[in-house]
Amino acid sequence: MKAALIGCGAIASRWVRSLLADGRIEIAALVDPDQQSAGVLSDRYELSPAFATTLDEALALTPVDIVVNLTPPDHHYRVSREALAHGLHVLTEKPLALNLPDALDLVHLARERGLLLAVMQNRGTDPGFLAFRDTVRVGGRPPFVVAADSLVTLPGPGFRSSQHLPVTTDLAVHAFDQVRALITAPPTEVTCSETPTGFLAPHSSIATITVRFADGSLFTYRGGYIVDPLLRTDANGDWRVEAHGFAARWAPDPAIRHKTAEAGPPAYQRCITAMVDALHQPGTAPVPAVGNLGSVALLDAALQSATIRRPVPVPEVPDVRP
Ligand SMILES: NC(=O)c1ccc[n+]([C@@H]2O[C@H](COP(=O)([O-])OP(=O)(O)OC[C@H]3O[C@@H](n4cnc5c(N)ncnc54)[C@H](O)[C@@H]3O)[C@@H](O)[C@H]2O)c1
Structure with a gap:
């Protein structure tokens, strides 16, 4: 493919x-309005792709089965939709x-066309x-207080530097995936604020987010782009969980992760x-992105809350099982 x-x-x-x-997928085209970035990437990995500035241009140059969408977050919907509409x-x-x-529109379109959609x-x-999630599940009983930095x-x-609410759209979305693994009750309400801290660097920004859950659990998150490496957490975050008679913390050291052979391939x-495996399954392609709709619901509420500066109810994810 x-x-x-x-x-x-x-x-x-x-x-x-x-x-x-992996070796199962050929990189046939590199698409970017910034052709220099595409050229640098191609040279670094000795690729021989078609170069284009749009998907349509790429499709006119070479046949393609799959689009890998690596654009900034505010382009994701449009780029993925265009690809699915082309049958990719x-x-x-x-x-x-x-x-x-x-997100639901993409899921429905992928289903309709029998295409893989994975995030x-x-x-x-x-x-x-x-492993930390398993420790929490075995040792603790909800409701939980979860705090992550x-x-x-x-x-x-x-x-x-130019994305609206960059920490919420780019970084906090990881934490939404993570907290949904820790707290399985439905989230009910999100309060989010994000403040640019351009006095550190043009892209610097700090977000604070609180999520309430139906079982009384509470998640508080503080995320940001800072400048001094001495102050950073691991990109996975620094997590603390407390419940009645239970406490656990996961704070991987940013300096030593994935440096040992036993760690295996990075996540x-x-x-x-797993995405490439799914592409090679016989029959209609699955839509694993369905499992991520809960994180998009949290992001949706967080972005609204940051904009109107008030708590926002989390939209309910409809049952989209086929
Ligand atoms: N999963 C992770 O751990 C992880 C880590 C970093 C970034 N990301 C995600 O990857 C995506 C890209 O991040 P990045 O750090 O590479 O950003 P980047 O700014 O370095 O690169 C984005 C590229 O997209 C190009 N681009 C912009 N609009 C385009 C369009 N319409 N069509 C084609 N190309 C376009 C830009 O010219 C640029 O070269 C983001 O969604 C980000 O959230 C994920």
């Missing part, structure tokens, strides 16, 4: 490395979309985080392998 990578920025290297290691499978970076109606969820499926530094901020590579 042949793929067009749309968006050739920082995260594209990770995808190219994983797809080359879609593997997309998170978030699936910025609001629940758009990256590398933090919520990180093996270290899943995720303060990251970036070698290149890319789109984040993003496992996710990409």
